[in-house]
Amino acid sequence: MRVTVVGTGYVGLVSGACFSEFGHHVTCVDVNADKIKALKAGSIPIFEPGLDALVERNVKAGRLDFSTRLGDSVGASDAVFIAVGTPSRRGDGHADLSYVYKAAEDIADLLYGYTVVITKSTVPVGTGAQVEKILRDRAGDKEWDVASNPEFLREGAAIDDFMHPDRVIVGTRSERAQAVIRELYRPLFLNETPVMFTALESAELIKYAANAFLATKISFINEIADLCEELGAEVQDVAKGIGLDNRIGRKFLNAGPGYGGSCFPKDTLALLRTAEEINRPLRIVQATVDANDQRKKSMADRIIKALGGSAKGKHVALLGLTFKPNTDDMRDSPSLDIVPALLKAGATIAAYDPEGMEEARKLLPEITYCDDAYATMDKADILVILTEWNQFRALDLDRVGSLLRQRILVDLRNIYGRGEPQAHGFEYRGIGRKNVG
Structure with a gap:
């Protein structure tokens, strides 16, 4: 054809x-x-x-x-x-x-x-x-x-x-x-x-409803992650436990810094506007959007807390800028909330992303861009993992520790278990995990 x-x-x-x-x-x-x-x-x-x-x-x-x-x-x-x-x-x-x-x-x-x-x-x-x-x-x-x-x-x-x-x-x-x-x-x-x-109308709504539902799962597990931190539970265990229920499913239950990209933020907002026009408000979708916006804004506070409560004069090593791995898409990435907040708090930032730096330079020109992951860490006060690229999953932690001023790792994607970084002398902070201070 x-x-x-x-x-x-x-x-x-x-x-x-x-x-x-x-x-x-x-x-x-x-x-x-x-x-x-x-x-x-x-x-x-x-x-x-x-x-x-x-x-x-x-x-x-x-x-x-x-x-x-x-x-x-x-x-x-x-x-x-x-x-x-x-x-x-x-x-x-x-x-x-x-x-x-x-x-x-x-x-x-x-x-x-x-x-x-x-x-x-x-x-x-x-x-x-x-x-x-x-x-x-x-x-x-x-x-x-x-x-x-x-x-x-x-x-x-x-x-x-x-x-x-x-x-x-x-x-x-x-x-x-x-x-x-x-x-x-x-x-x-x-x-x-x-x-x-x-019908035409059903097909159009299926797309929006699917994305809104998946976005809701993400915001839901992120809020459960906050509960886990306060109650001593492990969000990954909770996510696995509920995901094994076929009515719920395992996908889109990874706690993190919030969703971004070209679809979920735009489509949830458009669906809300469509519903408002016919006076049928979608309260769950609205709550999802609000929770995600707040989620992304709160991530800088976690990093500042790990720095002892102040980022002034501190150097942050940031791994990952795109909203997810295997893409160069920066649209609505959590980095677009986190980086400006850290800069406003007085931090300097060195970042590396395998594919997203060309676009990131246009959106975040104030930070330093490095040629590889380890180059970001030289004399940094903290290492932050923001995007779960595979090459960040097996860092040489001894080398990382030798480059950093302080052995502090904030893992916003939970790609490491606490035990491994702690065995190398790191203060480790993940998402939705007990004893993460």
Whole structure:
């Protein structure tokens, strides 16, 4: 099949590359000429494990190409995906749908033959109906259907998530559109992947509800972690104990400094605004958002407490800046709350992140960036682990201790057990653990 993907951001580029791996011919289109030029030259604008090789392989096979011109591919496409950004709108938190609607208008003018126009971007309920109205107004004499196909890609594991998904959600009642989308995802049928067809509105809400629920699990276990510290319990044991209940599940029960990234903060806020508009407040989601905001702000206080109550004149070694490992994404990362708070308290900071420093330099220019983890620690008063990159899990603690002024380790991801750092003379402080002072 022939496919056009509008937008070469995270979702568009990953989806386009994976569809081409399925054997379809895919053209990824973007208005950013510099990005398209770079992609044509083999330069991938985001860090996602395996994506560079996937793109290179399918470009060489002639199944994947890039263009700035929608007219090069839309007319010949069986399916056109809208995968443009929907950032939070300044001032009110609503999703900015201007890029989605502009893409729909441009697509409508270029349709030729039967085409399914599919929204892949995360959009509030009612967006698909508005896209349908745009096509009706501008291409009412042409053959088309509208569908919603939300993505469920985790940064750092996006390719595997696309190739081996838990489910595929499709919002459309058109049997003709369903047939096209079944053909697009046909390789997944070999894995017996559930494909669920719903109304447009249901598909749109499934995406938001899923992310809000996962965000709620994170905020929940973080609050339980605070209880554990006061009551002498171990949050990892509590999380495992409740996660073994199949009704709860083990995932997203890792206590830490709060969630960030491109999805949870934006999507929970957009869902709240949608609910407010129809006077159906979502109190649990609101509590999740409030708890997470407070969580990120409170992390600097933990570090200052470990320094004896004052960060003035202290040097902090910080490992990890991105909101999670295996990505260069800095959006809403806890580091964006922690670093400014420590600087305001009088600390100096040296940081290292395997992939996120280029973006971090734009957002946090006041700190020192180092070439490796150990370089951050020279004469530092404390070591803080903020992102659980694998290379931070097996540090040479004797070497770490020899570099630090004080053997203090604040582990905001619980990647170490207390026993190992303490055996090397460290004062160790994790999250949700007893006797962590």
